[in-house]
Amino acid sequence: MKPDLKQIQAPIATEMDDFEKKFRTFMKSKVKLLDHITGYIVKRKGKQMRPMFVFLTAGVSGGITESSYRGAALIELLHTATLVHDDVVDDANYRRGFFSVNALWKNKIAVLVGDYLLSRGLLLSVDNGDFGLLQIVSRAVREMSEGELLQIAKARKLDITEDVYYTIIKQKTASLIAACCAVGASTAGVGADQVEQMRLFGEKIGMAFQIKDDLFDYGKDEVGKPVGIDIKEKKMTLPLIFALEKASWMEKKKIIYLIRNKNEDKKSVNKVIDFVKASGGLEYAESVMNRYYEEALEILAAFPPSEYKVSLEALVEYTIQRKK
Amino acid sequence: MKPDLKQIQAPIATEMDDFEKKFRTFMKSKVKLLDHITGYIVKRKGKQMRPMFVFLTAGVSGGITESSYRGAALIELLHTATLVHDDVVDDANYRRGFFSVNALWKNKIAVLVGDYLLSRGLLLSVDNGDFGLLQIVSRAVREMSEGELLQIAKARKLDITEDVYYTIIKQKTASLIAACCAVGASTAGVGADQVEQMRLFGEKIGMAFQIKDDLFDYGKDEVGKPVGIDIKEKKMTLPLIFALEKASWMEKKKIIYLIRNKNEDKKSVNKVIDFVKASGGLEYAESVMNRYYEEALEILAAFPPSEYKVSLEALVEYTIQRKK
Structure with missing residues (x-):
């Protein structure tokens, strides 16, 4: 079967709808300008991969709970904060085909909105006593910023070895997907060992995901040029x-x-x-990607069968087969 | 007596020294570029008003504890993160007479370093179970970003009333000093009522501080011009x-x-x-500032006498008498 995001989402369709509604209320503020901007951010949401990972891994670990929603929201608020800051960082004027917050409201506001979203995520967790989630997510934030900075430092000298490359993509990309999966397992109420297994599962997918992404750079663009x-x-x-x-x-x-x-x-x-x-650089990268793919499936194999598990397997498949 | 920062610091001199050492270790990272930048940040530290407030209010509330250091570090890490982001925000090339991180390493790195410092602050609290502190500080971050955004929104229309002005400065400036004082009291182990009294005390000083700051804009600069x-x-x-x-x-x-x-x-x-x-705008602003000053001292009067209390009184005095 060719994996398809709509099918993958089927077992958690209700949860994803509920999540979207809850997420809107989490972002509410007393400042009009802020509501205006966050409303704009909500409208241009992407594939919702992160909440999907949280709910599916919670499902496969024993069941989605109320705290799974807060976990997904915490990650989404932090991730959105990062995106808004990234728009400043990259001097990006577009994101997903829309004007970026940065282009519309200038850097100053973009940085402040990022900080605001971040504080909302923190308060959501702190006020509900979700300290385990906060720990998982704070680690991911640290790793992501360290990974990006490592990449910048190394890019200047063009001296990246394979090992450094793996460190960078593990920190920069895989740590967030790993956090999603650890949060999912943790909110299902399983023990530390199983949370760690789910975290590792997410890390493997994350590695495969980034290598796939890097391979796209050698593919053809919309007008057929590399x-x-x-x-x-x-x-x-x-x-x-x-x-x-x-x-x-x-x-x-x-x-x-x-x-x-x-x-x-x-x-x-x-x-x-x-x-x-x-x-043969492309074939080599593909072989490494496939190794991570196999390892992710191996970890997943130890979990009991369920519709969530079928979807997670399809999501792993989707990661390495997607066309963009 | 004319208040003097060195004298004010006397009862917490050892704590401030210890804090500086601990703070350096809290910022350590595996990424060389990052250590290089955070080392640079530590060198250009300012008056250290925030840790001072934490330690003095902890002292006056019953005693400085190990968690007072972590509370001061959490605030300092978040505040430093904000400063680094602010340098991006303001396109500032200088801060305290040095080149800003922004000017030296560009926006991209500045945003990432800010995010990194923030995650370190979070982990320090989460790993030690300081959830009360995290709550106090997250609220302050939310208020600060809301306050700044409110100011920007209102500045465009030039329609700020006195009430809006008080809301802005309460959120933008007073909330951080309030958080320092609440953190101090909380780490001394007192009950919620006393933590709230200390928070209010900090808020009043913060209001007076900002009004004083705004009054400087009508004073003379170094060459004698307004x-x-x-x-x-x-x-x-x-x-x-x-x-x-x-x-x-x-x-x-x-x-x-x-x-x-x-x-x-x-x-x-x-x-x-x-x-x-x-x-008569200056006289009016001064009278409001003096009201906040009186209110701060009134709250402080309820606390038992100690060398910390004497220093806090002097710090209130310093706030409204300082020359810059």
Whole structure:
């Protein structure tokens, strides 16, 4: 079966609807301008992958509870705060085809709205005594910011090894999905061991997800041209890292030169892409992605059968098969 | 006696030294770039007013405990995170005479470092089970961001009444000092009533502090010229609000016109300053500040005598007498 997000969501359709309503009330404020902006944020919501992970892992761990909603909301509020800050960070004027909050209301407001959303998430947890959730999520926030900073530091020197790459994507991407799954298990009321198993499951999916994402940079864009954005931004990802490790000293020097100095030139970017493809970098990255995929399924196999489990298996499948 | 920060700090001198050492270890990270930046932040620390409030109010409430250090660190980490984000917000290139993190490492890194510091503060509290502190501080973060956003929303329309002004400064400034004092009392182990009294005490000082700050805008700068920065930025503060409330319809219209359209012109700004002075706006703001000062001292009077109390009284005095 080709995995499809609507089908995957079927066992938690009611919960997802309820969640959306609750989430709106969690964001309410006394300041009009703020409600105006958060209303705008709610409207342009994405695939809702994070709440989906929370509810499905709660289901597979024994059952969705009231605290699963608060856990999903905590993550979503923190994640939204991060997105709003990211818009400032990237000087992004668009997100998901809409104007970013940043473009519309300027940096100042974007930073403050981010801080506000964050404080709402904290209060939601603190006021309800969800301290286990808070711990899981705070760790994820720390790892995410450390991971992004590590990537920036390394990108300057273009000296990323495979190990550093795995550290970066584990912190930057996998830690949030891991947190979603740990929160799901924790709100189902299982013990620390099972929470840790679910956290690991999420981490594996997260790793596979990011490698897939990095592979897209070598795919074709909407008009059929290779993308190459990561190369332009001097972001070293697995296909390139593998190709450089295999390359001769001379070849490596040439490619690094192109990335460092000619990264704005379309022809040079294409040369780097061709070099990666010829070195088997794409196949290697795919094999690593598949290993994480297998490991995620292995962890999941230990859980009792249920409709949630079927959906989680499909979600793992979706992660590595998605087209964008 | 003329209050002096060194004398005020005397009863908590050891605690402040210990705190500085502990705070450094709280910020440690595995990412070199991050340690480099946080090291830079620690070096340019300010007057340390917030830890001072925490330790003095803990002392006056029954005694400084180990959790007082964590409470002070939580506030300091969140506050530092806010400052780093603020540097982005204000496009500020300097802070306290140094280059801002923003200017040196760009917005992207500044936002991430802010998020990192925040997560460290959260983990410090969560890992130690300091949930009461977390609640006090999360409320303050929410209020601060709401207050700043309210100020921005109102500044656009220049329609701030005295009541709105008090709401803004209570949220934007007083809530953090209130949180410091509540944290101090709470870590001394007193009951909810006394924590609330200390919170109120901090709020009153915070109000007086901000009004004093707003009055500086009508004082002379280092070369003897009136400052007028708030007017340039269309920030409506108490002296101006009072003057406008007293003014005739025509006069009000004229002044609003100058602020809205001529705020970049030194001569017009001076006209606004003269108008405020002639209307008795400065005297009025001072009288309100003195009322908050009296109210703060009244609350403090109910606490038993101690060297901490003497210092807190001097700190209240310092707030309204300071020269910058």
